[in-house]
Amino acid sequence: MNEDKGILLESGTNELEIVEFEVGRNKYGINVIKVKEIIQPLPVTSIPHAHPFMEGIIQLRGEVLPVIDMKKVLGVENGVQNKQDKYIVAEFNQLRVVFHVENVTQIHRISWEQIEKPTNMYQGGGSQVIGVIKKGEDMLLLLDFESIMAEINPESGIQVEQVRKLGKRTRSEKKIVAAEDSPLLRKLLSDTLSEAGYDNVEFFENGKDAYDFLESLAVSKENIEDAVNLVLTDIEMPQMDGHHLTKRIKEHPGLKKLPVIIFSSLITDDLKHKGARVGAEDQVSKPQINELVLKIDKYIL
Structure with missing residues (x-):
């Protein structure tokens, strides 16, 4: 290659x-x-x-x-x-x-x-x-x-224990929309985000379903942040990948102010420019779940 x-x-x-x-x-x-x-x-x-x-x-x-x-x-x-x-x-x-x-x-x-x-x-x-x-x-x-x-090697995956090290956390009613195609990772993300205080997470198995949901909210809500506070997305997903999802969100007048964090195994120093070009607020490499939680805190708390 x-x-x-x-x-x-x-x-x-x-x-x-x-x-x-x-x-x-x-x-x-x-x-x-x-x-x-x-x-x-x-x-x-x-x-x-x-x-x-x-x-x-x-x-x-x-x-x-x-x-x-x-x-x-x-x-x-x-x-x-x-x-x-x-x-x-x-x-x-x-x-x-x-x-x-x-x-x-x-x-x-x-x-x-x-x-x-x-x-x-x-x-x-x-x-x-x-x-x-x-x-x-x-x-x-x-x-x-x-x-x-x-x-x-289970240690290469997401570890709930990493989040527990952040200490006791206040529960948040902030709403997160997450796009992740892997059933295993959806379950792990749900468990770890709940441990981190984020119980209000709506999961979608690809970027297209997530975007359709967000677009429907943009039609019904004058201020999208009354319904959603942050978007979390993987990159590799059937139908619509995370980069394209981010680009569509940032091009949509009713959605563009939503912060987007890309959470993917493909995040490297060499490839971060791709997420930056489509307007992602931040990018975190799997499996750094504790860093992800701190980034979510930064943008919505």
């Missing part, structure tokens, strides 16, 4: 680029923003008593990185390594990790509107698939890499 980080898109276009890869007979996708580089497999040192998904560790330019076997993650029968196997070196949630896949094929530029949310029926026993992309006769499955890593 280093040679063609291609194509980094303008902010707020509701588009993304997907790196397509293969495991077993299925095709999967990962947001190109998460991908630092794609390399040939390196010698792996196994770790005793490690999580079953962990293949071991490698040393890449002096940095020790965990290698995750995507065949095990996805329940594919383990086969021999072949010449097409690749390592996807990714960075998100303030961690760097390597995903071992069977092949990397191409990059697609698509709209979030083209991504269908999986039904509960074929999410089955987990929430690893967060979206389905139809490409002709093929389908690409978008995976929830944050949930995969939280299963391997």
Whole structure:
């Protein structure tokens, strides 16, 4: 990816680029923003008593990185390594990790509107698939890499205990609208925000539903802040991503004064400019929930 980080898109276009890869007979996708580089497999040192998904560790330019076997993650029968196997070196949630896949094929530029949310029926026993992309006769499955890593290392996820360290807090009637597509993270956010004193949170599973709700309030309320005090949004969501949601809010005369905080695993120093361009008041990287709570306090208390 280093040679063609291609194509980094303008902010707020509701588009993304997907790196397509293969495991077993299925095709999967990962947001190109998460991908630092794609390399040939390196010698792996196994770790005793490690999580079953962990293949071991490698040393890449002096940095020790965990290698995750995507065949095990996805329940594919383990086969021999072949010449097409690749390592996807990714960075998100303030961690760097390597995903071992069977092949990397191409990059697609698509709209979030083209991504269908999986039904509960074929999410089955987990929430690893967060979206389905139809490409002709093929389908690409978008995976929830944050949930995969939280299963391997729970410390990489949101921790309610972090909020408790902020001390006893006064309950607030301030209303928050939150857009987050992951059911697991919606539950964690609900629990942690409640612990922080914010019980009045309305959750939506994508930016489009959140925007439609806010737009309806703007029609019925002369002052939007009588109904909503702050918007909290993820970036990666089917139908409408968080950058586009923020842009639409800031372009709407009845909504533009609402403070927007982007809370995403994709927040890095290199990418913060994208949120700033669409007018977000602040941006916090998952899983820094205590920092998020302090930012919410800043804007609405």
